[in-house]
Amino acid sequence: MQTRAIGHRTVVAVVFAALMLLVAALLPLAPGPGCLYAQDSGNGSDSGQGPSQVKMGASLWETLIESGVNPAQWKEIFQYNKAHNPAFRRVRSAKSIPRGTVILLPSEGEAAVSAAAPAKIGKKKAPAAPAGRIAVRDTVTFLDGLQFLEIDAGGRRHVNEIIARYCVPAGLTDSRARALLERSVVSDLRDLYHRMDREFALRDRTFYLPLYLLAENHKSLENRIESAFTDPARFVPRDSVPGADPADLVHVAAAGETYRGLAKIYAPDPAAFPERYPFRRDPEDHLGYMAQLIRHYNGNQPLWPGQRYYIPSWLPQGRYYDSIPEVILTSRTRDKLVYSNGLTVYLDNHVTRKKTYWQRREKYYPPLERKLPDGRPAFPDMLLWHRTGLEPEIEEILRGRGKQHFSLRYIYRTSVANYYIDENGQCYLIVDPEKNARDHAGSPYDYRCFWDGEANVSDVSISVEVEGWFQGDLSGAQLETALRLQQMLRSRWIIPECRVLDHRKVACRRGPDLRLERGRKADGLSRSDRLALDIRPVLDPDVLRGLVDPNLDGLQRRQADSLDYWYRVELDPDLEETAGRVGWHLQDGRWLRPSATGAVDSFPATK
Numbered sequence: 001m002q003t004r005a006i007g008h009r010t011v012v013a014v015v016f017a018a019l020m021l022l023v024a025a026l027l028p029l030a031p032g033p034g035c036l037y038a039q040d041s042g043n044g045s046d047s048g049q050g051p052s053q054v055k056m057g058a059s060l061w062e063t064l065i066e067s068g069v070n071p072a073q074w075k076e077i078f079q080y081n082k083a084h085n086p087a088f089r090r091v092r093s094a095k096s097i098p099r100g101t102v103i104l105l106p107s108e109g110e111a112a113v114s115a116a117a118p119a120k121i122g123k124k125k126a127p128a129a130p131a132g133r134i135a136v137r138d139t140v141t142f143l144d145g146l147q148f149l150e151i152d153a154g155g156r157r158h159v160n161e162i163i164a165r166y167c168v169p170a171g172l173t174d175s176r177a178r179a180l181l182e183r184s185v186v187s188d189l190r191d192l193y194h195r196m197d198r199e200f201a202l203r204d205r206t207f208y209l210p211l212y213l214l215a216e217n218h219k220s221l222e223n224r225i226e227s228a229f230t231d232p233a234r235f236v237p238r239d240s241v242p243g244a245d246p247a248d249l250v251h252v253a254a255a256g257e258t259y260r261g262l263a264k265i266y267a268p269d270p271a272a273f274p275e276r277y278p279f280r281r282d283p284e285d286h287l288g289y290m291a292q293l294i295r296h297y298n299g300n301q302p303l304w305p306g307q308r309y310y311i312p313s314w315l316p317q318g319r320y321y322d323s324i325p326e327v328i329l330t331s332r333t334r335d336k337l338v339y340s341n342g343l344t345v346y347l348d349n350h351v352t353r354k355k356t357y358w359q360r361r362e363k364y365y366p367p368l369e370r371k372l373p374d375g376r377p378a379f380p381d382m383l384l385w386h387r388t389g390l391e392p393e394i395e396e397i398l399r400g401r402g403k404q405h406f407s408l409r410y411i412y413r414t415s416v417a418n419y420y421i422d423e424n425g426q427c428y429l430i431v432d433p434e435k436n437a438r439d440h441a442g443s444p445y446d447y448r449c450f451w452d453g454e455a456n457v458s459d460v461s462i463s464v465e466v467e468g469w470f471q472g473d474l475s476g477a478q479l480e481t482a483l484r485l486q487q488m489l490r491s492r493w494i495i496p497e498c499r500v501l502d503h504r505k506v507a508c509r510r511g512p513d514l515r516l517e518r519g520r521k522a523d524g525l526s527r528s529d530r531l532a533l534d535i536r537p538v539l540d541p542d543v544l545r546g547l548v549d550p551n552l553d554g555l556q557r558r559q560a561d562s563l564d565y566w567y568r569v570e571l572d573p574d575l576e577e578t579a580g581r582v583g584w585h586l587q588d589g590r591w592l593r594p595s596a597t598g599a600v601d602s603f604p605a606t607k
Contacts, residue, residue: 051084051104060094060103061361069105080106098398134165140208142196146512148208156203159186169215172445180443185213188509194563212512218446221514228547229301229453236545238298238310242581243498243539247313253303262303263290266311273318276326276492278434289379290315292460293494296381299541300453312496320494327491337429343484345419345429349412367415367435370459373444380433382451382461382499383489384441384506385482386417387470387523407467416440417465419485425477427485433493437463441506447516450548451506452541462489470522470569479532486533500535504572508548517551518543519558522569540578550579552591 057063060078064071074094081088085104091097132154140150151162163185168178186202192210193200211217228234238244251262267290270280279286295301297312314320331338337345353366370378388407398406404423411417411430415438420428431437441457442448449457464485466478474482489495502524511517518540525533542548552575558566583594 051080051106054103054105056097056099056101056103058099059360060097063103067105077103077105080104098403100401134162137206142208143192147211149211149214151207151209153205153207156205159189159202159204159207162207162209166209167213167215167218169219177443177445180439181218181446184443184446184448184509188213210512212510212514217514218510221447221510221516224514225447225516225547228545232304232307235301235304235307236299237308239308241299241539241541241544244310245313249311249313249316251309251311253305253307253309255305257303257305259291259295259303260287262294262309262311263287266290266294266316268316268318274321274326276328277318277321278492285377285379288377289381289494292379293381296452296454296460296499297496299545314496320496324491325487327488339484339488341484341487343427343481343488345427345485347429349408349420350429351412351415351431362413364413365415365438367431368438368458370434370436372456372459378436378456378459380460380462380493381495382457382501383486383495384457384461384463384501384503385525386440386463386465386503387468387525388465405467407465411465414438417463419462419464421464421466421478421481421485423467423475423478425475425481427481431463433462433489441503442520447508447510448520449506450508450516450542451501453545453547457506462493462495470524470565471567473526474529474532479529483533497536498538501538502572505538505540505574511549511551515549516542516547517549517554518575519551519555519566522566524572526570527573537574537577539581540575543575543578544582546582549593550575550584550591552576552579552584556589556591 054063054067057066060074061071064074064077069077078094081104082091085102087101088097091101097103132152134154134157135152137150137152140148142148149166151166153162160182163182164178167185168181172178172181189207189209190200193208196208198208238248249266251266264287267287270277270283270286273280279289293315294309294311298309303309314323325341327339327341327343329337330340335347337347339345351367353364355366357364370380372378388411408420408422408428411420415431417440418429418431418433418435418437420430422428436459439458440463441461444455444457444459447455449455451457454460464482466474466482468474468478486500490500504518504521504524507521508516508518509520525535530537540548540550543550552571555566555571558564559568559571561567579591584591586592
């Protein structure tokens, strides 16, 4: 018994000694007050000897931890590099630092580093709440007569507090809608501040809000647009819009009729469609899809008794599929899909998640269901082309380092595209086309996209992102893949030629005089790309109806600004032709529009 007791004490003593050695080895790593580095970090840098250098890893947070630096100091280190590191000249945030970038770690004695004790790891210090009240200081004028509210934030407040008070309608209770509206206003403010040559900060003591972005004007614009669809006197028949087909069927609406009823009359049974039709065995979704197609063909307008409505010639008897070559799936494995026209779609980044989750401090979003505001299911009948990528100078540097797929990781994480085509022409399925790719065409709550009377563009379109900056044409490999992908999608879904569009065609934003205006986005296909993909010219139906201003004068101004993402991007020739048809004309280098009195006013104008 005595021997066992001695053996037990020996084991306890050995374990205790091992623990003490481990604690002694870890103690030097604890940073002292005001220190950024571990005391025995091994970098040979003493205080006052200048900054040391490390290379960017997966994230700035992890890079600092691996370098023995308190990661809570990431903001001070990022600001120091912005001020002293040439490699950070184009870096806008800590999340956008390219992997492998040299990061300068300042010594303890340098002025850029706070001398206060570092905060605890994992806890962010909340900014102090401003003591003053938010108040309107004055009304000022910028940008050729555009009026702004000069708002005293009562201290350094976040811009979202100002937007929530002045720009979000009080009746908007949906939290997601409010967040999307706030994001839209922030985006517009960035552009306006850039035009005013002012620096925009998310936290500031003074903010300038244009009058047309205020909540009461948002409601007025909403009422103005809704009146075009609730007033029978503003009905526009299909045959008055260029592009109508003489072979279309004409239906005179009767009281109480619905588009679903028209679908029952004119659309064939689902069994009459080929096997590739997605709703061949689903009569309910088939009727909903046919009704949506007829509604969109008539400008998304309600059925008014006595008015003429047009049934597209390709809808009865399923004629659409007679004119579209069949493309079928010939092979499916865990890694890829192979189609009969030679298209290969890779599944490496296929999103199958159903819930939002966090990983490595990044948020991963699931796709959305296709649904209209009234709860009715929506279906894809539009193909929307996007261009994505970094600025050309940054892309060139990254390509020199062998980097590719600049945008794929972000697109996969946020589920903002159905398909993605990389630099080499490889195609990836991101979100199934039956799903909404996470509002890829902008929020309908603030009319970020609008086409043919429809604000819910994301719910009715399939999104394709093509890697590459907005300037220049697609490569031959990208065009070949894009053509095959377009053939496959139009072979399965009913997507008319007039609804194969660019993102810049449908994108818009709120403008002065309670108008929507084009020009929010620059990404899309060039003229030569559209010819290569056999996409026909499409006039802007909303400009023809007076619902949207073409904003060509504003786009020309942005074209000449080397700091704007519209810099040197060609204007959409279809938009120019549409503007000419409704009376806009070019005079002395500016696009002018006819006023109600017959004179011309330069755009944009303010009341």
